[in-house]
Amino acid sequence: MTNHTMVGSDPVLGEAVTAASPQPHATRGRLRSTQWAALGFCAPLLVYLVVFYAYPLARNIDLSVHDYTVRAFVQGNAKFVGFGIFAQVIHSDVFGQALANTALFTLVSIVFQYAIGLALAVFFRNNFRLSGVLRAMFLIPWLLPLIVSASTWSWMLNSDYGIVNAFLQAFHIGTVNWLTSPSTALISVIIANIWLGIPFNLVVLYSGLQNIPGDLYEAASLDGANGWQRFWRVTFPLLRPVSAITLLLGLIYTLKVVDVIWIMTTGGPGTVSTTLAVWSYRQAFGTSQPAFSPAAAVGSLLIVIALVAGLVYLYLQRRQEEAQ
Numbered sequence: 001m002t003n004h005t006m007v008g009s010d011p012v013l014g015e016a017v018t019a020a021s022p023q024p025h026a027t028r029g030r031l032r033s034t035q036w037a038a039l040g041f042c043a044p045l046l047v048y049l050v051v052f053y054a055y056p057l058a059r060n061i062d063l064s065v066h067d068y069t070v071r072a073f074v075q076g077n078a079k080f081v082g083f084g085i086f087a088q089v090i091h092s093d094v095f096g097q098a099l100a101n102t103a104l105f106t107l108v109s110i111v112f113q114y115a116i117g118l119a120l121a122v123f124f125r126n127n128f129r130l131s132g133v134l135r136a137m138f139l140i141p142w143l144l145p146l147i148v149s150a151s152t153w154s155w156m157l158n159s160d161y162g163i164v165n166a167f168l169q170a171f172h173i174g175t176v177n178w179l180t181s182p183s184t185a186l187i188s189v190i191i192a193n194i195w196l197g198i199p200f201n202l203v204v205l206y207s208g209l210q211n212i213p214g215d216l217y218e219a220a221s222l223d224g225a226n227g228w229q230r231f232w233r234v235t236f237p238l239l240r241p242v243s244a245i246t247l248l249l250g251l252i253y254t255l256k257v258v259d260v261i262w263i264m265t266t267g268g269p270g271t272v273s274t275t276l277a278v279w280s281y282r283q284a285f286g287t288s289q290p291a292f293s294p295a296a297a298v299g300s301l302l303i304v305i306a307l308v309a310g311l312v313y314l315y316l317q318r319r320q321e322e323a324q
Contacts, residue, residue, distance in 0.1 A: 057303070063296035073292055085297045092294075094271050094279055102255065102275040105190055110250040112194045114243070117201025122231065124202075125209045135202075142199035150263035153192040154179065157264075179265050185273040189261045196260065197253070201246055208242030209235070241317075248313045252306045276302055 064085055066078035089095060120138065124131055141149060156163050157178035165175050178188045212235065220230045236243075258277045261267060267274035267282060274282070276298050284295035 060296045060299055060303075063292055064300045066293060068292040068296075070290065070292075078293075081293075085293045086301075089294050089297045089301070094274065097271050098274050098276050098279045101186060101271075101273065102277070105186065105193070105257075105261075105275055106251060106254045108190050109193045109197060109254045110247055113197035113201050113250055114205075114247060116194070116198050117246075118205050118239075118243075120198070120202045121205040121209055122235065124206060135206075138202055139199045141196050142203075146196070146259045147263060149196055150192065150260045153188075153195075153260075154264045157188050180269055182269055182272045185265050185269060189264050189273055192264060193254065193257060193260055197250060200253075201250065204246045204249075205239065205242060208239050212238050240320075244313060244317065248309060251309050255302055255306055 065080060065082055066072075067081045067085065068078045072078040124135055157165075159165060159175060159177045159180060162178070164178065168174070168176065176184060178184050216234050216238075217230055220234055225233065256277050257275070258281045261273055261275060261278050262281065265273045266286070267278040271279075280295045280298035280302070283291040283298070
């Protein structure tokens with residue numbers, strides 16, 4: 001106690017201690033400036049999320065619970081109908097087929113995109129001459145604008161002068177009406193969408209393979225495991241987290257595909273290749289009398305489906321973490 005008093009009474013040491021210890025108002029000032037700097041860096045992201053996500057989502061919900069006609073849309077006096085628009089959409093004659101087409105289009109697309117992308121990622125994992133060039137060439141469908149890719153597929157599958165029918169005729173196989181026949185229209189747009197989604201799966205899964213240590217493969221080879229056993233026992237289990245997020249993103253992306261189907265078939269013939277996303281677009285922009293509220297209601301249903309898929313993914317991920 002005496003030593004503490006002596007140190008405190010020494011004017012030189014007292015000034016040194018005072019200078020070394022930050023004052024409370026100086027500390028608060030630095031914290032405040034740090035907080036303002038953090039808000040400044042976050043501001044562009046927050047503005048982006050509000051303008052391009054929060055506001056459109058709120059506006060979509062508002063459209064789906066009010067009966068918006070063109071006149072009401074301009075005047076802003078749409079009648080509140082609650083879930084009446086949703087009931088109207090669900091009881092529509094188009095809803096059942098659009099829902100079935102969406103399920104088939106989505107599931108078949110993501111299964112083949114993932115399977116082919118994984119096979120290519122495993123193939124390119126073994127570095128060889130020109131592997132980088134070939135990988136870059138596989139990225140071309142991903143880099144092209146969707147309108148270009150869809151138009152190209154529309155030309156290739158044209159019944160009269162498409163290259164696919166020309167190839168079939170070279171082998172004396174009859175002409176197939178790929179885009180105008182009810183039995184092949186949905187298959188055609190699925191094939192085009194699979195082709196478009198393979199590069200994304202290849203890139204993500206290939207990056208995941210790079211994080212798997214090569215020592216594990218060497219140990220498996222020493223234990224006598226063949227190529228298939230190494231893939232099934234080493235590659236596939238360790239790639240599971242990357243595979244889960246790849247499938248989730250593929251599901252969300254495929255649910256909202258409009259441009260490819262609209263350019264190739266416009267959802268036809270009739271409603272044979274109409275999905276929920278295409279149906280929503282057609283109601284809002286594809287007719288001379290747009291139905292904004294039903295279109296928004298269908299969009300809200302797609303958001304719910306994507307949200308449920310995201311929650312399932314989080315649940316499965318949590319269970320896997322708990323199991324570990």
